[in-house]
Amino acid sequence: MTAARPYLGRRNPLAGLVASAAVSVAAVVAADPLTPALLLAGTLLTIPLTGLGVRQLALRLWPLVTGAVGVAVSNLLYGTVDATTALALGLRVTAVALPGVLALGAVDPTEFADALVQHLRAPARFAYGTLAALRLLPLLAAEWHTIGLARRARGVEAGWHPVAALRLFGGRVFTLMAGAIRRATRLALAMDARGFDAGLPRTYARRSVFTRADAALVLAGAGFALAATGVSVALGTWRFLTGV
Amino acid sequence: MAGIRLDGWGWRHPGRKAWAVRGLDLAVSPGERILLLGASGAGKSTVLRGLAGLLDPELGDEEGVLEVAGAHPRARRTPIGYVQQDPESQLVMARAGDDVAFGLENHAVPAAEIWPRVDGALRAVGFPYGPDRATAALSGGEQQRLALAGVLALRPGLLLLDEPTANLDPDGAAAVRDTVDAVQRHTGATLVVVEHRVAAWLPQVDRVVALAPGGGVLADGTPADVLGRHHDALVAAGVWVPGHVVPPRRTAGAGPVLLSASGVRVDAGGRTVLDDAALDLRAAEVTALTGRNGAGKTTLSRVVGGLLRPRAGTVRTTDPRPPWRWRARDLARRIGTVFQDPEHQFLTASVRDELLLGGASADRADDLLARLRLAHLARANPFTLSGGEQRRLSVASALARSPRLLVLDEPTFGQDLRTWTELVWLLDAVRAEGTGLLVVTHDRDFVDALADGVVTMESGRTRAPAEARP
Numbered sequence: 001m002t003a004a005r006p007y008l009g010r011r012n013p014l015a016g017l018v019a020s021a022a023v024s025v026a027a028v029v030a031a032d033p034l035t036p037a038l039l040l041a042g043t044l045l046t047i048p049l050t051g052l053g054v055r056q057l058a059l060r061l062w063p064l065v066t067g068a069v070g071v072a073v074s075n076l077l078y079g080t081v082d083a084t085t086a087l088a089l090g091l092r093v094t095a096v097a098l099p100g101v102l103a104l105g106a107v108d109p110t111e112f113a114d115a116l117v118q119h120l121r122a123p124a125r126f127a128y129g130t131l132a133a134l135r136l137l138p139l140l141a142a143e144w145h146t147i148g149l150a151r152r153a154r155g156v157e158a159g160w161h162p163v164a165a166l167r168l169f170g171g172r173v174f175t176l177m178a179g180a181i182r183r184a185t186r187l188a189l190a191m192d193a194r195g196f197d198a199g200l201p202r203t204y205a206r207r208s209v210f211t212r213a214d215a216a217l218v219l220a221g222a223g224f225a226l227a228a229t230g231v232s233v234a235l236g237t238w239r240f241l242t243g244v
Numbered sequence: 245m246a247g248i249r250l251d252g253w254g255w256r257h258p259g260r261k262a263w264a265v266r267g268l269d270l271a272v273s274p275g276e277r278i279l280l281l282g283a284s285g286a287g288k289s290t291v292l293r294g295l296a297g298l299l300d301p302e303l304g305d306e307e308g309v310l311e312v313a314g315a316h317p318r319a320r321r322t323p324i325g326y327v328q329q330d331p332e333s334q335l336v337m338a339r340a341g342d343d344v345a346f347g348l349e350n351h352a353v354p355a356a357e358i359w360p361r362v363d364g365a366l367r368a369v370g371f372p373y374g375p376d377r378a379t380a381a382l383s384g385g386e387q388q389r390l391a392l393a394g395v396l397a398l399r400p401g402l403l404l405l406d407e408p409t410a411n412l413d414p415d416g417a418a419a420v421r422d423t424v425d426a427v428q429r430h431t432g433a434t435l436v437v438v439e440h441r442v443a444a445w446l447p448q449v450d451r452v453v454a455l456a457p458g459g460g461v462l463a464d465g466t467p468a469d470v471l472g473r474h475h476d477a478l479v480a481a482g483v484w485v486p487g488h489v490v491p492p493r494r495t496a497g498a499g500p501v502l503l504s505a506s507g508v509r510v511d512a513g514g515r516t517v518l519d520d521a522a523l524d525l526r527a528a529e530v531t532a533l534t535g536r537n538g539a540g541k542t543t544l545s546r547v548v549g550g551l552l553r554p555r556a557g558t559v560r561t562t563d564p565r566p567p568w569r570w571r572a573r574d575l576a577r578r579i580g581t582v583f584q585d586p587e588h589q590f591l592t593a594s595v596r597d598e599l600l601l602g603g604a605s606a607d608r609a610d611d612l613l614a615r616l617r618l619a620h621l622a623r624a625n626p627f628t629l630s631g632g633e634q635r636r637l638s639v640a641s642a643l644a645r646s647p648r649l650l651v652l653d654e655p656t657f658g659q660d661l662r663t664w665t666e667l668v669w670l671l672d673a674v675r676a677e678g679t680g681l682l683v684v685t686h687d688r689d690f691v692d693a694l695a696d697g698v699v700t701m702e703s704g705r706t707r708a709p710a711e712a713r714p
Contacts, residue, residue: 110338128346132336138380139332143588149551150588154601155576155645171591178587178627183333190334193296193326194394195350205345205358 006051008106014115015214016106019221020099026225027095030232031239033088036095038228043098050106060101068093099221109134114208125197132187140180147175245274245432246322246401248295252308254459255290255299264290266459268308274401277428277435279445282455282462283481284630284660288438291455292404295436296326312402322402323351325395325433329407329658331387340366340382341375344394351398365397366390368430369423383537385416389423396427403433407440410658413537413686421445440660442471443486454478482660490665490689493672495696499527502649502680503548503567503579508557510543510704517543518554519704523682525649530671530681532691535701541684542584542653544701548682549581549651580642582652586634590626595637598626604644612640616670632663639670650674653684668693 008016023043027036047057072090075081081089113131116122151157151172158165191197232238254266265287272278282288293299294310297317315321328334337343344362353361362375369389373382382390388408395403405424409417425448428435439445442452452470454477456462462481463474471478471485478485503525510518518540525531525548533541546552548559550567559566567579583589592598595618599609613619616636621629626637635655642650652671656664671694675681685691691698700707 110342128336131338135335135338135380136333146583146585147588149546150581150583151591152551152572153549153576153581153583154589154591154641155573156591156601157572159571175587175590179585183330186328186330186333187336189293189298190326190328190391191336192298193324194336194347194398195320195323196336196346197350200350201352202349203352203355203358205342205349205355205362207355 006106007049008046008103009051009108011217012115012119012208012210012214013107013112014119015210015217016103017100018218020103022218022222022225023099024096026229027092029241030092030229031088031241032232032237033084033091034235034237035228035232036088036091038231039095039225040091040098042224042228043095043102046102050102052102052105056105060105061098064094064097064101067097110206111208114204114206115210118204118208119210124202128196129191132191133184136180136183136187139183140176143179144172144176147172246313246324246434247274248272248402248434248436249309249311250291253294253310254305254307255287255294256305257290258304263305263459265294265455266307268455268460270453270461270464272434272436274434275432276451277449278437279442279449279452279467280436280438280455281442281452281478281481281483283457283483283662284632286455286457286481287459288455289406292326292406292436292438295402296324296404298326323347323398323400325392325398325400325403327388327391327395327403327405327408329410331384331391331411334391335379335387338379339375340371340373340377340379340390343379343390344375344397347394347398361397362393365393368396368426369393370419370426383416385412385419385537388412388416388420392420392423392427396431399431400433401431403428403431403435405435405437405439407438407658409439409441409444414688415536417444421448424448440482440658441484443484446486454481454483457481479661482662484661488661490668490693492693493668495529495675498529498696499678499680501526503559503561505544505548505559506557508544508547508559509555510540510547510552511555512543517704518547521547521557521701521704521706523548523699523706525680525682527648527680528675528678529696530675530683530694532695532698533682533684533701534686534691534698536686539701540704541701544706545581545651545653545682545684549579550575551581576642576647577645578647579649579651580645580647582638582642582650582655584653584657586638587627589638589641593625594623595626595629596622598637598641599644601641601644604646608646609644612643616640617666632659635659635663636666636670639667643674647679649680649682651682651684654686655683656685656687656690664690 023039027039030036068090071093072086075089076083076086109131113127117124117127158168229238250268250270253268254263256263280288295312295317297320310316312324313322317324335343336346341362344365345358348358348361366375369392371389371393409420412420421444437445446467449467452467453464454462454470462477463470475485479488501524506522508518508521521544533545535541547554550570553568561567567575590598592601596609599612613622618637621633629637655667671681
């Protein structure tokens with residue numbers, strides 16, 4: 001199974017995230033269009049390493065792209081900036097967020113929790129508790145849908161009335177929450193029953209390793225961020241933060 | 245193996261006036277296998293949680309003695325296995341093997357021992373997949389067997405099961421019972437099972453203990469002894485005593501076809517859930533829709549109930565438009581649907597308001613409340629009711645609009661014998677008034693007691709209706 005995994009999937013999740021964070025930081029501090037453009041181009045080249053398919057990519061990227069275009073257009077229309085700055089802003093938003101989106105897309109949540117606990121000494125209660133809660137999210141989505149149908153069956157539908165819609169929405173959220181709390185309580189009980197957080201030391205079934213390849217990935221990310229900034233500085237286009 | 249000793253034991257939940265359990269004496273020898281019975285509210289689940297060491301004395305009030313293997317269970321002298329009813333809310337990890345390993349990690353089992361024990365436990369429960377199998381892709385029965393593997397891997401001295409098969413279809417339930425038997429033999433662990441449906445568990449227990457509703461023990465002895473001598477008291481307490489049969493009721497004569505569905509196809513999540521499904525519902529007739537979990541029963545009931553628009557197919561009624569195009573208000577007046585989880589349908593802050601919501605007259609609302617023994621709860625919040633009361637209210641609120649068709653999804657699920665029997669009587673009365681009913685269920689007893697016809701589903705297709713046994 002391991003052999004079939006993409007490059008980033010085989011790296012320690014922390015390595016991918018730290019490398020992507022370095023690129024994001026370089027994009028945050030640069031206010032010119034060239035630096036984020038370089039960073040973005042380099043980041044796009046790493047897409048094959050994530051192993052994400054076209055569909056998965058589209059699903060992950062559409063909110064980001066929509067947001068970035070929105071930022072650029074609204075600044076151009078309503079702000080006091082020229083087209084170059086608006087473009088720089090849009091590129092910047094994309095260049096800041098994309099590395100994280102890609103790195104997270106390649107991360108297996110279980111391995112991420114393992115790495116947090118074993119390398120960063122994150123509390124197991126927090127890491128595995130969050131992991132268990134993540135398992136419940138798809139159930140919540142299904143439940144939300146069911147509650148909507150159940151309301152229609154009771155003859156209740158907001159139609160086009162905004163106040164009625166808001167009230168109905170509130171009721172639906174309440175029902176969802178009541179069920180979610182009950183389910184979360186049962187899950188916590190089940191975890192306790194299996195000895196979770198008994199104040200005793202735990203062992204690890206899965207060893208999270210941080211290899212030389214992981215260190216190299218971190219260095220590559222940081223090196224690339226510095227290089228892009230360097231090119232921009234050398235060409236005299238680099239500007240710090242606010243762009244003044 | 246671990247013995248149990250309860251001596252005048254009691255537990256009161258934080259913020260409650262009444263004790264959930266009080267004055268309970270019970271001694272269990274190591275390796276004994278016990279079926280624990282009692283009416284709803286007799287405190288069966290509380291006893292199991294206490295034995296599992298899940299009740300924190302700092303948060304509630306505890307009295308008397310509670311010992312497992314000679315010490316309070318919170319001292320964790322021996323691993324104690326605990327499996328509850330809802331499979332979804334007891335798996336922790338995304339992959340099956342990791343989930344079994346979770347308990348071993350918590351008990352600080354050395355890493356080198358973990359995986360052999362995980363593999364052994366998965367084999368012992370007959371888990372049909374490898375350790376990398378996604379837990380989200382398992383059926384309810386498979387999830388329960390995985391939960392049992394997680395417990396087995398701990399080599400527990402005591403195994404506590406709280407209605408482990410209540411949410412499963414008959415095949416899944418049978419597989420889980422076999423697994424429990426295998427696990428118990430494998431470990432020799434003391435076993436305490438709580439379950440409403442008694443008959444299926446009898447071959448694999450040595451002793452039956454029934455809790456009295458007011459506290460203490462009502463009956464205690466061998467299965468034959470307890471079920472023989474205390475038959476009537478157990479039935480009164482809502483326990484499913486084997487051989488207790490509710491006289492079947494059938495229609496006095498079916499009316500015209502009210503709804504006719506054919507060629508119904510539904511796709512969801514990239515697969516075909518329903519394919520060419522067909523169904524006719526008549527006035528004054530109860531049709532049971534049965535089949536395994538995942539066969540498409542609920543989906544078909546939602547199409548028929550006007551809640552889901554199928555990809556293809558027709559649903560004919562007197563209205564030229566299909567039910568899923570009707571306005572919600574019209575739908576509720578013509579076809580009522582009662583969901584599996586009553587809480588999904590509650591919309592108001594009081595029981596009476598639930599009935600008035602649909603425009604039912606005050607008289608009809610009060611009449612329904614009286615018929616369903618809910619009159620004393622008229623002002624209570626629906627979310628505070630017991631499971632049986634919530635079930636009766638959800639049926640009542642659908643009936644408040646006097647629909648000609650009523651669709652019910654697993655109405656008897658998790659109910660004790662008392663509520664179950666009331667549901668049979670109530671739905672029989674609804675049928676006698678001329679309403680057509682569609683009941684999605686895998687409760688064989690319910691089908692025998694009430695259904696005029698049975699439609700069986702398999703992999704999204706309906707099989708020709710068969711006459712129910714008269």
